[in-house]
Amino acid sequence: MQLSSTLAWLVDLAAETAGADRLLAGLGAHLVADGLPLAGGALTLDVPHPLIARRTWLWRATNGEVIEALGFAPGGPAAALLTTPANKTSANDAGRQWLVGIADGKVHEDMIGPKQNAPSLAWIGPRPFTPREIDQLRQAARFATAPLAVLATRATLTAALEAYLGRRSAARVMAAPLRRSVGETIQAALLYADLRGFTALSEANPPAVVIAALDAWFDRIAGAIHAFGGEVLKFIGDGILAIFPVAGRTTRDACEAALRAASAARAGMAHLDSERSRQGLPPLPFGAALHLGEMLWGNIGAADRLDFTAIGSAVNLVSRLEGLCKPLGKTILVSGALAAEVETPLIPLGTHELRGIVDACAVFTVPDN
Template sequence: MKELHELVDWIIDKGICSNSIEEILLGVSKRLVELGYPLLRTSILMPTIDPAQRGFSVSWSSIEGVSTEIQAHGSAGQELFERSPIFHLLSNDLLFARWKLSAGEGTHSYPLLSELLEQGATEYALKLTSFPGETVLKGVGFSMAVDGPLGLSEEQIDDLDTFLPALALACYRIAATRISTEMLAVYTGPRTSGRILSGQTARGEGTAIYAAILLADLKNFTSLSEAYEASRIVAWLNEHFEAIGGAVEANGGEILKFMGDSVLAIFPADIDMPATACRKALAAAKIAHAANDDLNRKRLAAGDPEILVDIVLHVGEIFYGNVGSSRRLDFTAIGKAVNEAARIERLCDEVGRNLLVSASFADHFETEFERVGTFTLRGVTAAADVYGLSADSRREPDM
């Protein structure tokens, strides 16, 4: 019993100082083996909130070591989930179950148990620790597969109640931190989320940065919204945002905001050497247009309407920080440069171009652009020279 309490102390210590569930499971598994558990495999199972996954499991195997598996959303992921031991517990309001694999229990119903039997497991036990009232991380599952001829002893089963609460809390602490960090990045972008988590949360707090700006606007989306049902519009919108967003992120930019049918992204720049950021922004714009054209070809072939995109590139100083009310903030970019980019975007239809750039942006290139004209931008005192791609530069990039 002393050794078991030492295990609990070790788990608590690691739960405080470690950010790795994998490290904790490895340590717990090795210590249980030292205590006489004939372990073949252990695993920790947890739900999560993520656009791409419904949950994850971390497993330790005496043969393969530690691995992590993600359970995806969708019909395929749901089918696998419904054929798992943990689904059996959840759907029957159970916190514990065990299967004598050597007697064939559960091996015909659950592929995992059949696989473990083939590997030599004699018994599988799964116990859930629930967190009543928790809406996201509702609990933690811990499983053990053993290959001893007698399976698990009753004493070893009882030991779960001694060390599992500490293990569940340690995993909860790590998973909660991961979720808050990763989901904040999903909604605000990795750079922005990093600033927020570092403590930049006061209204008005931020900094002036120099950046290349990419503003993309999907054309005629309002009229399409009136002609097609909302579910189709949302699906199309997501496809085009993926095409644009993927190009931005692949070139080191960060999407700050989706505004209806528009995207605002920045490429932070060195004020003394902004050309690198401008080149990245231009590469992203070309790739976004190529990906968007590919989408439209497929949609037209299916008898659906095409959705074109106008993109404006600019470079200048922006305020990058918190704006909003006292309890509802938006970490975004505002300033003269952002406003000018929005005004230039309205010229795309007038001049018949789907990519326009400001003079300050074009200045960082030698032959890439040609002047389209000089225009008065609403709210801007001085007339603005606006540029488009030169004839030699109007080619699709390699995808």
């Protein structure tokens, strides 16, 4: 039996596509080439993600554009299409278009595989599909099972690694061998921050209260870091280490981004402390330090148990600099190396010795700190 171009593509090449969006676009284009009257399609996959339960990609046949829909209504891709804009169409207009399609029987949907939360494919046509066309779509869905399983596994791995390592680090881990001493030297602005009085907080409260406080703190600091293009490398107890790599932008841009992230975190924590005060809870004071330097970004660990992290003198310095926040009575401290790269006005605090660091460090802070 000779396979159609669609089925041959699904068997031979679909699993090698770059992602679910490209698979949907390729499948839609092949179905159209095989004579199927399609106006658009949707592909939905479950992913283990801290915020997103499912991801849906929407394809439009007229121009081949694919967009991703997040936070859609439950019930499969056909339901997602009712509430998600497509090709820059407003959500209301898109909803009306798909409602008309459903009312006229123009939508066909297949679940891919036997599992309850299996991937699903939905197609919409300019007219109701004929029984023969429905058979063709169902056959394509059956042949799509294997490549979609590959993509779903890849998506699960990517989502898990990004949740625990961050996007840049996850991509680096997936691209490199799983061996020690695999890494690269990068230049980045570093941010190190931790809560003050965390030991006392832990001793005086049950674990659930402590975890709630930590989660609230990490939401503010990590949210600010991500908002300005940084990446969290480590949660270390109540502390956090983040980097703003210079690669792809100027050194000044990376340093300014780190400085803005620290200021945004301070504003976020001030709002959180106000909320906690209204609830009769103590504030969560913190300290943050910023530095610019080079570090080894890669794998360390035992032969069969690795960690992906950043190490080097710059990491040591920024952590020691954060330790000065409390004695100097400042929330944010900036090293001379980073201060020299930014245009934001900073206040000099003199030169200070840092524990374990050979050379004294020029220290600055931000206004109103």
